[in-house]
Amino acid sequence: MARKPPLHTAREESNTEGGVIAVKRALQILEVFEIGDQHLSLAEISRRTGLHNTTVLRLARTLALSGYMVQKEEGTWRLGAAAGWLGARYQAGFDIHDVVEPTLRQLSLDTQESASFYVREGDVRSCISRIEGPQSVRHHVRIGMRLPLNLGAPGKVILAFSGAAGDEFEVIRRRGYHLSMGEREAEVSSVAAPVFGLNWRLLGSMCISGPTARLSKNKLQIHAKTVMNAANQLSYALAGSASQETPKVVSTWHP
Secondary structure (H helix, E strand, O other): OOOOOOHHHHHHHHOOOOOOHHHHHHHHHHHOOOOOOOOEOHHHHHHHHOOOHHHHHHHHHHHHHOOOEEEOOOOOEEEOHHHHHHHHHHHHHOOOHHHHHHHHHHHHHHHOOEEEEEEEEOOEEEEEEEEOOOOOOOOOOOOOOEEEOOOOHHHHHHHHOOOOOOHHHHHHHHHOOEEEEOOOOOOEEEEEEEEEOHHHOEEEEEEEEEEOOOOOHHHHHHHHHHHHHHHHHHHHHHHOOOOOOOOOOOOOOOO
16 A cells, blocks of 8 residues: 655645745755855854744755755854855856847847847957847847947946946946947947846846837837846846845836
């Protein structure tokens, strides 16, 4: 006769909403460690996760068996070598385009304009990913094209969040986006927001662009929120959860 599963196991499975609750809680514990946290007390982990001390201790000890956590002599906990190896394996197999292109595609669908992603290469910006918009009249940029940093919304966003001095860049940093009209190319408008990567360091900028006849200043300001949300979504995918290093502009909207 088949044995019935323990009651606590059935109860855990019924509360998972599509996953195993014990696994979710274990991942919660690993995720509370922020950049700069060398070790945390049991009480602090409990406070950050909202889990009871006994639950945290049980899960931490289980994670320690596989090398994902280590308990120090004074009783505090730190991440173990297995957590580092997991991150290294992820980085080795990671292709930024697997994350960037779907985000750009959705941004293009949401705005009905072409969407691009730029990174800094010395004193210029380079387009490394682009999704053409559905409009028959649109702004054309080739992947790999190198453009000035100091002209156009994407370049100025990169300069601003690289620490460039000046009132204009202060405004961009405070607002979280920048729009331009005919700045680099006549009759072309764009709006851009910053994208951050590992450890919340600036990775580049995301923008939409098109003819000024269609993208007036009012239309750009309307699209700015959509561009910021897409850039924030990509930043969280690349950088992970929020931490003390997360720039204040992320997930903030300043009309």
